[in-house]
Amino acid sequence: MMLPAFERLLKETMGLDAVSIGRSAVERAVRDRLAACDLHDLDAYWTHVCASSSELQELIDAVVVPETWFFRDREAYAALATWAGHERTKPSTTATLRFLSVPCSSGEEPYSIAMTLLGCGLAPGQFRIDAFDISTRAVALAKRAHYGANSFRGDDLQFRDTYFEWVPPSWRLNDVVRTDVHFQQGNLLDPSFLPGADIYDVIFCRNVLIYFDQETQDRAMRVLRRLLKDTGTLFVGSAETGLALSHGFASTRMPLAFAFRKSRAAKSRPAPSSQANQKPPGLSHKKVPTVPITAKSPAPSATAATSKPAAPARAADTSSSLLDLAEAARLADLGRLEDAGKVCAAHVRAHGTSAQACYLLGLIRNAAGAPTDAVQHFRKALYLDPNHYESLAHLTLLLDKQGDVSGAQVLRKRLQRLAPRAEG
Ligand SMILES: C[S@@+](CC[C@H](N)C(=O)[O-])C[C@H]1O[C@@H](n2cnc3c(N)ncnc32)[C@H](O)[C@@H]1O
Missing domain, CATH: 3.40.50.150 (Vaccinia Virus protein VP39)
Structure with missing residues (x-):
């Protein structure tokens, strides 16, 4: 019995996409349960878990990610x-x-x-x-x-x-x-x-x-x-x-x-x-960005208040670099990824790069289905500001998704060190 059968079982019962937590995490859960049941091979455990709803529940309990805390976000x-x-x-x-x-x-x-x-x-x-x-x-x-x-x-x-x-x-x-x-x-x-x-x-x-x-x-x-x-x-x-x-x-x-x-x-x-085939105009039907779009806006009031459609060229003219990034975040929030990317790029040309700009570009590229680009932007943001919490968080998620378990682990430790300061 191969592990993919367990992955399929978990996907069908609880929706879990094994890639999202890393296949090794699923394997670990299966092997832990196998040992807990005093069984010795995957075939025997497969037969057991298919026959027992309580064992299936145990497997689910072993594989879930229960991370949570009071007043998160x-x-x-x-x-x-x-x-x-x-x-x-x-x-x-x-x-x-x-x-x-x-x-x-x-x-x-x-x-x-x-x-x-x-x-x-x-x-x-x-x-x-x-x-x-x-x-x-x-x-x-x-x-x-x-x-x-x-x-x-x-x-x-x-x-x-x-x-x-x-x-x-x-x-x-x-x-x-x-x-x-x-x-x-x-x-x-x-x-x-x-x-x-x-x-x-x-x-x-x-x-x-x-x-x-x-x-x-x-x-x-x-x-x-x-x-x-x-x-x-x-x-x-x-x-x-x-x-x-x-x-x-x-x-x-x-x-x-x-x-x-x-x-x-x-x-x-x-x-x-x-x-399932319907998407609002402007978003590609194939693409469902599960990545963060709403960014830590440097000028929240601008993000919240403005509703006029943005022209990318506007960014190069504005005197406030913060407004550019708020505008880019707003556009990204609306799913207008291309416009958001243009505003960000214009901002970088006009004002030079910054951790926040790189972070936003990372979000936008990830939402546009280019995770490799996104990783580079998040890394650049962290080069400019090693404590940029959001970049760390999103890079961790991406590395996890890409199966870079040890890379993600290192970042998670950094996140934990920053968490009390950043989440408060
Ligand atoms: C990371 S926690 C999120 C908890 C809380 N909402 C938060 O944001 O802090 C994810 C939770 O999702 C639960 N879960 C996973 N799949 C589920 C499903 N199909 N139905 C209900 N809960 C599910 C897991 O058991 C786990 O406790």
Whole structure:
């Protein structure tokens, strides 16, 4: 029995694209389970895993990437707080606000949503958060709600003093936060996952789509679209913004929040059977950029405020180099990769190169399906600024995808050293 059969099994059940985590990671999980079952060869383990749904679940638990922490991508929670503040003051708001966190991993994400809402003055009972993850182990940890140091990153940990109690050797989350968060094991790709439509005001689906291949991403995006109210907001991971854009979502233009609404144009998208072939104008049908598009903008207000179409030639004229890069990020966010690339290139000609410009070029080239170019741009960004966090993060992801496990490992260590400073 060859390993590709296990890869296919994992792809069919949970959507995992083995390349996204590295084939060696899948092999490791399979061999760990084989040893745990006291079996001696892959054939025997294959027979066992095909016959036992509980062993399949064990294999899934062994292969998932559960990495998460409280208030990951803080700007997303800042955007959520702004939204919740508006909702709270609406006289018409009497219904319970509905939130979905999928995948929720060990609970840090849905609990961060709850803390944000409570912090905005919403009372327990005014909202409900449904949280799902395919990993039974992660869901069990989430329900237990005891957390170690790894779940708290960054400098701003005031929320921990407010909502947690130190019960050695970990922090226990208090019941006020836990009350309205409902955990369940669930597979986003299961055809019976959450039947119904227009259920949620806000969906967080972050840092899982990157592990799927294009066809599976399409399926997942259709599920999210069905579950989200027409007026709802979808939060994705920083590396998944291009995917939302290519599936009929429009950026809310809140810098670094990675938040999207259903775009009006996409309302008339055809039935699911033919949806996989549909892409909004301007994006190539073949290409679904799963790479980060929204960049750390050097001038967020410019990124958020401007809506006029950009002419690439404009960049060379402008006196503000920061505005150029904000404009390039905005264009990239809109999926206008070629224009974004031209603005960036013009910026470099006019102002010289910089880590931020190289980083943006890396994002753009990656989104355009040129990962080798992207790697070079990210490396250049790191040459200019060895602590450029986003470049490190995206280069790590790319090296992983390209199977350069040891290269990615080295970068991951650098990332970990930078994480507390950068994530805070
Ligand atoms: C990197 S964590 C992301 C957690 C959280 N959303 C965040 O951004 O911090 C990825 C999670 O996806 C879960 N997962 C993978 N495939 C899934 C699927 N098909 N359905 C539901 N959860 C899945 C894994 O179990 C893992 O906990």
